[in-house]
Amino acid sequence: xxxxxxxxxxxxxxxxxxxxxxxxxxxxxxxxxxxxxxxxxxxxxxxxxxxxxxxxxxxxxxxxxxxxxxxxxxxxxxxxxxxxxxxxxxxxxxxxxxxxxxxxxxxxxxxxxxxxxxxxxxxxxxxxxxxxxxxxxxxxxxxxxxxxxxxxxxxxxxxxxxxxxxxxxxxxxxxxxxxxxxxxxxxxxxxxxxxxxxxxxxxxxxxxxxxxxxxxxxxxxxxxxxxxxxxxxxxxxxxxxxxxxxxxxxxxxxxxxxxxxxxxxxxxxxxxxxxxxxxxxxxxxxxxxxxxxxxxxxxxxxxxxxxxxxxxxxxxxxxxxxxxxxxxxxxxxxxxxxxxxxxxxxxxxxxxxxxxxxxxxxxxxxxxxx
Amino acid sequence: xxxxxxxxxxxxxxxxxxxxxxxxxxxxxxxxxxxxxxxxxxxxxxxxxxxxxxxxxxxxxxxxxxxxxxxxxxxxxxxxxxxxxxxxxxxxxxxxxxxxxxxxxxxxxxxxxxxxxxxxxxxxxxxxxxxxxxxxxxxxxxxxxxxxxxxxxxxxxxxxxxxxxxxxxxxxxxxxxxxxxxxxxxxxxxxxxxxxxxxxxxxxxxxxxxxxxxxxxxxxxxxxxxxxxxxxxxxxxxxxxxxxxxxxxxxxxxxxxxxxxxxxxxxxxxxxxxxxxxxxxxxxxxxxxxxxxxxxxxxxxxxxxxxxxxxxxxxxxxxxxxxxxxxxxxxxxxxxxxxxxxxxxxxxxxxxxxxxxxxxxxxxxxxxxxxxxxxxxxxxxxxxxxxxxxxxxxxxxxxxxxxxxxxxxxxxxxxxxxxxxxxxxxxxxxxxxxxxx
Numbered sequence: 191x192x193x194x195x196x197x198x199x200x201x202x203x204x205x206x207x208x209x210x211x212x213x214x215x216x217x218x219x220x221x222x223x224x225x226x227x228x229x230x231x232x233x234x235x236x237x238x239x240x241x242x243x244x245x246x247x248x249x250x251x252x253x254x255x256x257x258x259x260x261x262x263x264x265x266x267x268x269x270x271x272x273x274x275x276x277x278x279x280x281x282x283x284x285x286x287x288x289x290x291x292x293x294x295x296x297x298x299x300x301x302x303x304x305x306x307x308x309x310x311x312x313x314x315x316x317x318x319x320x321x322x323x324x325x326x327x328x329x330x331x332x333x334x335x336x337x338x339x340x341x342x343x344x345x346x347x348x349x350x351x352x353x354x355x356x357x358x359x360x361x362x363x364x365x366x367x368x369x370x371x372x373x374x375x376x377x378x379x380x381x382x383x384x385x386x387x388x389x390x391x392x393x394x395x396x397x398x399x400x401x402x403x404x405x406x407x408x409x410x411x412x413x414x415x416x417x418x419x420x421x422x423x424x425x426x427x428x429x430x431x432x433x434x435x436x437x438x439x440x441x442x443x444x445x446x447x448x449x450x451x452x453x454x455x456x457x458x459x460x461x462x463x464x465x466x467x468x469x470x471x472x473x474x475x476x477x478x479x480x481x482x483x484x485x486x487x488x489x490x491x492x493x494x495x496x497x498x499x500x501x502x503x504x505x506x507x508x509x510x511x512x513x514x515x516x517x518x519x520x521x522x523x524x525x526x527x528x529x530x531x532x533x534x535x536x537x538x539x540x541x542x543x544x545x546x547x548x549x550x551x552x553x554x555x556x557x558x559x560x
Numbered sequence: 561x562x563x564x565x566x567x568x569x570x571x572x573x574x575x576x577x578x579x580x581x582x583x584x585x586x587x588x589x590x591x592x593x594x595x596x597x598x599x600x601x602x603x604x605x606x607x608x609x610x611x612x613x614x615x616x617x618x619x620x621x622x623x624x625x626x627x628x629x630x631x632x633x634x635x636x637x638x639x640x641x642x643x644x645x646x647x648x649x650x651x652x653x654x655x656x657x658x659x660x661x662x663x664x665x666x667x668x669x670x671x672x673x674x675x676x677x678x679x680x681x682x683x684x685x686x687x688x689x690x691x692x693x694x695x696x697x698x699x700x701x702x703x704x705x706x707x708x709x710x711x712x713x714x715x716x717x718x719x720x721x722x723x724x725x726x727x728x729x730x731x732x733x734x735x736x737x738x739x740x741x742x743x744x745x746x747x748x749x750x751x752x753x754x755x756x757x758x759x760x761x762x763x764x765x766x767x768x769x770x771x772x773x774x775x776x777x778x779x780x781x782x783x784x785x786x787x788x789x790x791x792x793x794x795x796x797x798x799x800x801x802x803x804x805x806x807x808x809x810x811x812x813x814x815x816x817x818x819x820x821x822x823x824x825x826x827x828x829x830x831x832x833x834x835x836x837x838x839x840x841x842x843x844x845x846x847x848x849x850x851x852x853x854x855x856x857x858x859x860x861x862x863x864x865x866x867x868x869x870x871x872x873x874x875x876x877x878x879x880x881x882x883x884x885x886x887x888x889x890x891x892x893x894x895x896x897x898x899x900x901x902x903x904x905x906x907x908x909x910x911x912x913x914x915x916x917x918x919x920x921x922x923x924x925x926x927x928x929x930x931x932x933x934x935x936x937x938x939x940x941x942x943x944x945x946x947x948x949x950x951x952x953x954x955x956x957x958x959x960x961x962x963x964x965x966x967x968x969x970x971x972x973x974x975x976x977x978x979x980x981x982x983x984x985x986x987x988x989x990x991x992x993x994x995x996x997x
Binding site for chain 1: 760774
């Protein structure tokens with residue numbers, strides 16, 4: 191059940207363009223010929239391959255070396271590449287993010303790990319002011335080939351200060367590229383593309399996805415595999431309603447799509463992959479096909495990614511909409527600690543199902559069934 | 561270990577005016593507060609003011625880790641204390657003089673242009689601090705890096721960025737060093753390794769530390785022949801900022817080839833250094849992190865140069881960072897928008913008598929390194945350079961409309977895919993003009 195599609199995949203490795211992009215069918219149950227890989231292994235292998243291909247790539251962050259990575263993403267890299275390329279830092283986000291930026295200015299390719307993106311707030315001055323804006327301020331003289339990566343969004347029971355999603359914050363800043371992988375293939379391809387990219391990239395992972403296994407194609411295992419930045423992926427095709435999501439929410443959306451299918455609603459699930467630049471073309475094409483849109487994200491609702499997608503669709507495809515856009519986001523509260531409250535503060539599968547049904551029933555001509 | 565500099569007075573030719581400045585310094589001391597600010601508490605005030613120029617560079621081996629704050633030792637000048645030995649040759653003297661005069665003339669012209677409306681926004685002038693920029697940067701190679709703050713025009717000029725390009729950038733013209741996209745506070749030059757130009761104080765320090773990190777990385781991991789040094793310039797206000805301490809720690813921890821140069825001009829806009837800092841002796845913060853801390857008279861370019869030489873050589877040898885506190889003063893306000901009402905006119909008058917350019921001129925003439933005529937010729941030449949820069953900037957065009965969207969990304973596909981399914985940057989009409997993607 192693997193659909194193969196050729197797409198132009200642009201890679202920055204030695205300015206060669208890789209011609210192949212393989213589209214893997216979303217359903218994880220069908221892992222026929224491909225092997226399976228967890229997101230953690232995918233990220234680790236991507237880092238490993240990029241570090242061995244280019245000696246200028248190095249990793250810097252808290253616990254990335256001897257501890258093998260706070261979430262074991264950089265496992266084994268210290269042994270392989272030594273302490274000069276896998277650097278354990280003191281707890282100084284502003285300091286080491288800035289050091290990474292300075293190193294990138296002067297010719298290296300740092301990968302800066304934040305233990306979670308919540309801590310990136312201590313370094314946000316460097317991400318925005320000295321990384322994102324520098325190519326512009328220096329009129330192209332100084333490019334910043336840096337990657338800021340780490341887990342983003344809610345985990346389980348970690349409280350308000352460890353659970354915020356930063357996609358909307360970083361996604362609004364010009365000069366940055368913001369990526370949010372879902373599957374292992376996404377993780378591998380996008381991280382490799384990010385490391386090879388000459389611009390600053392914010393790479394938003396998700397802690398709860400690290401342990402999840404996905405099938406990977408043979409192409410994805412190749413060391414020169416990378417995915418294009420700025421292209422979304424249609425995880426599941428449908429014709430009644432479009433659901434956009436990124437990161438962990440893609441999994442929820444796919445589950446919701448299964449439930450909706452039983453009710454006769456065929457949902458198209460788009461995995462955004464890239465928050466900035468947003469693939470407006472794919473989203474709009476999908477909305478023009480289905481005429482209904484549900485945006486899904488884990489972060490706070492106001493000024494969120496869904497708000498941007500909604501505005502974009504209104505601008506480009508207004509006449510095609512048959513129903514108001516449904517926006518599903520996290521609750522407009524700091525993340526509570528109690529397990530039941532936390533569940534209520536984050537979108538769940540039945541929230542998605544309900545929203546999709548609302549989007550389908552709103553128009554006067556009921557077209558919910560097939 | 562107490563500082564051994566109790567009674568030694570190093571005779572430095574530039575102290576010729578010391579007797580006069582001693583009294584002034586005394587009153588200055590009283591005005592500024594506790595005498596401990598200007599030196600070790602074990603010294604008397606008089607000695608402090610005269611001895612201000614003593615370079616107390618500690619010679620520390622790589623193994624020394626824990627230090628007391630008085631670890632800085634007296635450094636014996638190689639040229640001994642004879643007043644007749646000269647610190648510079650004629651050529652060096654003229655280079656230094658020219659650089660300082662260029663800095664001063666340029667900044668004065670900036671003020672004029674600002675009040676005529678040709679320059680706008682935030683402009684921070686460097687008048688009075690030229691000795692620090694010249695003293696340090698003229699010792700660097702082209703490959704060495706300089707990272708500065710928003711008071712960066714003169715750092716750019718000293719590093720070698722042509723005056724024309726800096727002036728155009730200030731006017732916001734497309735011929736500026738950053739094509740008009742950076743402005744006064746964001747001077748960048750890849751060719752001259754000037755890595756900015758930062759508006760946030762303290763922002764440049766980690767960036768400079770990163771450049772020093774790269775230098776070490778190139779040497780140790782990439783096995784290139786690299787002994788490049790980075791200088792980070794910042795002010796007294798920045799020394800209370802967290803990033804400063806984070807970087808002192810990491811630079812000393814990893815022995816990075818960097819010199820942290822504090823341009824302590826005693827004022828952070830209207831906040832006096834003494835009102836803002838628990839321990840105003842910034843040089844002391846170096847040994848707390850395991851690196852030498854040096855205090856030098858920043859109005860004296862020769863003293864600055866001497867200290868700079870040692871610090872840069874240390875870094876090049878791989879011995880790690882140094883913190884140099886240059887006590888200096890800015891003759892103008894914080895920026896051209898600052899009415900400068902809080903500073904005591906007596907303080908300003910005192911420092912005006914210690915103008916670094918006048919001091920160097922005096923030194924050159926008294927030691928017969930050059931004639932009055934030669935110095936006048938340099939001043940004239942600089943006037944012409946600055947006027948030419950203004951003319952050039954005036955005549956340069958403003959950026960084309962298409963330039964707005966350029967240079968946001970090194971890879972312009974970062975603008976994403978347009979509604980037609982192709983990358984936006986591939987559309988020739990993307991920036992409504994000739995876009996250089």
